[in-house]
Amino acid sequence: MREMNSINIDSTIKRLLSYATSELKVDEEYRKYISLPNRKLYSTEANGRIISCIGIEIYNSKNSVIKHIAVLPKERGNGIGSSMIKFVCREHNLRSISAETDKDAVLFYANFGFHITNLGEKYPGTERFLCKFDVK
Template structure:
């Protein structure tokens, strides 16, 4: 996504069976966070690709973003040394 000709965000997605997607990475420049840009990228996926389920795996730093969007959060425990990971699932209505 661009704002004033500057790239401020990006999202990488892997699609499965045409109705499910996995967010591999999502990033928004720190100065642009809190403006709904990350959420708008997920809404774009749902609307334009007719996705029914979205999954993501993340750490503590980003888990609140997914929770606030409406993803169900499940702890995967300490998947990497000293790093708790979470599985995030969202069912599109």
């Protein structure tokens, strides 16, 4: 995995981030990864091209939140998302990691072993879930 720290956003990273946030917020979110020391964005490559990314916000020395995680659609189901979570946990020696997500991604987190809490309809018409994992 490679940390993204270039001022210029790669078009594939831009597309991946758009899967995890609104397209209108992609540039703003990317700027946060470049400018804030507690935000880290990593990418995974295969055959010389970027296929996934994970962005975290580190709250203290042992706890972090997944802000964005995305894998190109044709690469999904191959364990890439799980590998990225394991990487950031090792890289930052985390004790716990969490994420807030929607119905579409909650099964991914549950399958990894995250404890799922239904937050209800946090936004009109959108059910949200808090996913928390204690690293062993």
